[in-house]
Amino acid sequence: MNRHEHWTGDEELLERYVLHRMDDETRGPLDAHLAGCAQCRDAVARELRIAAGVRRTGRNALRERIAAKTGVRAAGTTPWPRIISVAALIAIVIGIGSYYRWFHSSESPTQTLTLKTEQDLAGNAVRDDAKDRSRRAPAADSATAIALADQPPESPRQKTAGAQEAARTGVAKELLAPRASAPALQDAAGGNEREDRASGYAMPMGNTGRVAYWIEGVLVGGEYQQARDKQKEHAADELSLDRKDMEKKVEEGKPVPVSAQQYNVAQRPLASLPTTQQYRQQNLAANTVQTEIERQDGTINITLFTDRRFDPDDIAHATVQQIGRDSLVVQLRSQAIGYRLPAGWR
């Protein structure tokens, strides 16, 4: 047998070839063989995919570390820890104030609804963990934890008690009230740190007809569409939002016809996240997409904050389905982002 016949059967040789761990003299004959051997080309392609995928995973992790480090360093002249602590304190105070406001005023509850996140859905274990973490690093955790007070509107007294408990335990209960005005939001998204704090935790400002929330979606990979098309049940163990569950909801739910609501989907870079959301972003899984959802005058604007390179056409032609009362799926051609909607939105 020719020495180089199906040389890709030699695992070590194949790896050396793909990783460029050989000189040109060795490489030349292998290249020549590849030109006429589809089987070997396939083997090289498979090996390249693994090498490229592993490297890309390593690179992404390193890039995230660089971003985290330079974010801190770039702000070296700015006392970020202090700012974050102050922001967290403001958030807690406003949160408590809002509870009292809700309790003592006749304002519509929809103006003071809070956001329920996936973390909250995990139940008491997470809450206990949050308490524990808040004891270790109260300022940081207060800044990152997002309002979780999605208790049913049982009793204002209970709500007040909950707020007092939140204040007592130090568990952050940031109240993400509807934003005051679109210009304020624009400023916040533009990265102005002062405005971030001002608008990010704005008190309800009466009935402006505009409601906005931060929600966190789980991005389901590129195979999502194929999975739907083939109606196969893929395991999605690694996803916090179970894909099967999402598929089931798609099938069983009653999607709101897109035509009934006007949805606009847009993408913005992570750098334009408000400060507190940027801080939170550091603690989120890579497939989590921080999103602002805004409703105004019958139009729903969904802004995805991610550096992921979506095709602009996919964003422009994204479709949105509300599934049941509490879930939303943004479909971007071959990818989808699933959201659990906050109680206040429903």
Place this chain on the structure above:
Amino acid sequence: MRLAFVSSDARILDQMRKGDEEALVTLYEHNRRPITAYVLKNSGDADEAEDVLQECLVILWERVRAGRFTYRAQLSTFLFSIAKNLWHRSLARKRRELPAASAEEPFDDALSTLDLMIEEEDHTGVSNALQKIGETCRELLMFYYWEELTMEEIARRMNFANAATAKSKKYQCKKALERILTGGAAQ
């Protein structure tokens, strides 16, 4: 003046060889302005500039860590050259008009076929599969494919008896990864 640069570069490279990622922060700060200016000047935006800069740093990091970096010019020159290459290719992909690239690209060969593959790779499948094969396997394959460590070095770092053991383990890990990838595709 040049000696000062060389001395500073040598210190940074030494840090990188030791795995000190703070070196990347120093390089990031020193090179952010020129690379950002270049990308902005050539139809890019701030986010794309940030992307390019980070990618440059990662490429340099990989080369130094794998012992494949040869110091032929200042690090800032090397990074700027890589940035130009990356950005020109990115522009070409977008089919935007761009000024003709300089005929004197000193490091045109700095990006290997594998780099190009990585750039194009939708790594989601491999990345997900890596999460399923266990921490030891994940770390081993990272050492081998990404950090390009030798089997001897992997054995030392991961407390395997010897290089042969590391090699055997690597084989098992890779097969496990392939099984997951193939299974996913077959479903």
